[in-house]
Amino acid sequence: MPRILAPLFSATTYARWLHLVIGLVFVGVVLMVYPGIEGWSRGELLARAVPVDAALLGLAALVPAMRRAEGVQARLLLVPDREQDIAVEPSCGWADRRRTAAWLVGRVVLGWLVGGASVLVPAAVLDLVARPEQAVFGLRPGGEGGEDGAGGPSGTVGSGWVLLLAPVLLFALGWLVVWAGRLQLAMAVRLLGPSPAERLAAAELRAERLLERNLLARELHDSIGHALTVTVLQAGAARELGDPAFAAKALEVIEETGRRAMDDLERTLALLRDPGDPGGSGGPGGSGGPGPDSGHGHGGEDARERPGIDRLPALFETARAAGSPVEALVDVPSGALPGVLSREGYRIVQEGVTNALKYAPGEPISIRIAVRDGSLELRCANALRPQSARSHGSSPRRGGKGLRGIRERAVLLGGEATAGAGAGEWVLTVRVPLRLGG
Structure with a gap:
């Protein structure tokens, strides 16, 4: 049990979570600039935002100093076992620029997924705690389906079981952050690590x-x-x-x-x-x-x-x-x-x-x-x-x-x-x- 819970209370996990959330912030800023968040369906937003994000990240990777900035940030927030595994040198060739571009795209995609889960899961948990009876299968607001028509015994039992979902969802979110942080670190070592030269x-x-x-x-x-x-x-x-x-x-x-x-x-x-x-x-x-x-x-x-x-x-x-x-x-x-x-x-x-x-x-x-x-x-x-x-x-x-x-x-x-x-x-x-x- 301590091995299961320890990563959820580690400062390293939350430092890596912060590094992941930065990817969501980047996507949000781009969406607000273009095409905007009003009047578009989710699919349309993704179809328009993804090419823009990829183009911006590719252009940023062309700047030699970007690799250095990403390396410094990764060393600080991803907390590698050995800092030497992540380079902090500017790009010195097209191979370094390609690796930097792959890192930026992978980082933003993973950050967007984990960041979205970090917003949606707590919101769902709060909704469960505030209105557990509405999440019980077979119940409707107003108590229909219960013995007393107002949330009697069956509604009470159902609400109790639903409340147990809240810690499960939070636990799952915590381990999603743990594994995503480890994956992000592995990506950093592979893509930002020192080149053969x-x-x-x-x-x-x-x-x-x-x-x-x-x-x-x-x-x-x-x-x-x-x-x-x-x-x-x-x-x-x-x-x-x-x-x-x-x-x-x-x-x-x-x-x-x-x-x-x-x-x-x-x-x-x-x-x-x-x-x-x-x-x-x-x-x-x-x-x-x-x-x-x-x-x-x-x-x-x-x-x-x-x-x-x-x-x-x-x-x-x-x-x-x-x-x-x-x-x-x-x-x-x-x-x-x-x-x-x-x-x-x-x-x-x-x-x-x-x-x-x-x-x-x-x-x-x-x-x-x-x-x-x-x-x-x-x-x-x-x-x-x-x-x-x-x-x-x-x-x-x-x-x-x-x-x-x-x-x-x-x-x-x-x-x-x-x-x-x-x-x-x-x-x-x-x-x-x-x-x-x-």
């Missing part, structure tokens, strides 16, 4: 946003992970040595590393807060992913702030301050790298140095970066610590998020990356073409 565009947008967020997460992993690794190593070394001069230098390195990490964090969080800002994320390349350098996504000023190959000396100094000797050879002519490649190259080297500091602290690190045969080649190697010297925190690398991020960066840039142990070293090599397709 819009669904494809939405899927592409979701994929771009997912890629962008993955790139931002990778950016944070590289930057914050490096900063935390350096900070932990510096603090641990300062505590072990107990040298005031070294402790002061370690604090200076920690401060500078933390400041750069905070800048990266603030920039990334700003992009996450406002992903639709044209000067913010802008696209899948917005967080350091590959893409045209001119549309890198962070805006020109932010792209210049992000570190590139030219910032590697500071990175190497940080590693040296953490206790790991760094031998670096950077053979890259000035201006030879596109901006995106310079920034991605920095992040790749940063991750390689971070892994070396994390898994082999104090061991020498060798860096080689060069441009050869139209490609950027990077090699980062560090001596493996003896098994007996490995602590719990410096276990062999097994392809964690950092190495996976390096491979993803390389692949998205059209290159490749490999990493593994050999000849007593852990070696990371990356080769990326200077231009896609090169």
Whole structure:
């Protein structure tokens, strides 16, 4: 019983009923304008009004904004389970206009039927309640057919049964509204829902946003992970040595590393807060992913702030301050790298140095970066610590998020990356073409 009665007391049902009644209002307005409601039979009115209504609705569907207006109204009053099922975009082609025209005609016809029932049924119920004896079969006004000629026992019994029709009619009307509202919603989803082109565009947008967020997460992993690794190593070394001069230098390195990490964090969080800002994320390349350098996504000023190959000396100094000797050879002519490649190259080297500091602290690190045969080649190697010297925190690398991020960066840039142990070293090599397709 609750399942039968619940829809009749739902606010959604009456919101949909209001949406249906608007169709009746449209028909009524048209009838009053043409051909008028005086002097015509019901059949003549329908014969003259239907072509006019259809023509007006067809013309309205030609206006691109009509589809948007109908979509907004349907979302508000039909209360779909998912608002995305009903589009709110203007018509962008004749297919959308045809679907909008079909929706308008179907909506008005269904609204006219339900709206007419919403007027006639309550009127009939009021008439039954006011004059039940006139609705009793076999009775006439004045009590003919009753025992006493004035509405005796038989008239009383008949009136009682007739009164029971009132709640039945109202219940039927309520469920007519419920089912008509559900049918109207199904029509809206089918005729106002996103077109195949819009669904494809939405899927592409979701994929771009997912890629962008993955790139931002990778950016944070590289930057914050490096900063935390350096900070932990510096603090641990300062505590072990107990040298005031070294402790002061370690604090200076920690401060500078933390400041750069905070800048990266603030920039990334700003992009996450406002992903639709044209000067913010802008696209899948917005967080350091590959893409045209001119549309890198962070805006020109932010792209210049992000570190590139030219910032590697500071990175190497940080590693040296953490206790790991760094031998670096950077053979890259000035201006030879596109901006995106310079920034991605920095992040790749940063991750390689971070892994070396994390898994082999104090061991020498060798860096080689060069441009050869139209490609950027990077090699980062560090001596493996003896098994007996490995602590719990410096276990062999097994392809964690950092190495996976390096491979993803390389692949998205059209290159490749490999990493593994050999000849007593852990070696990371990356080769990326200077231009896609090169």
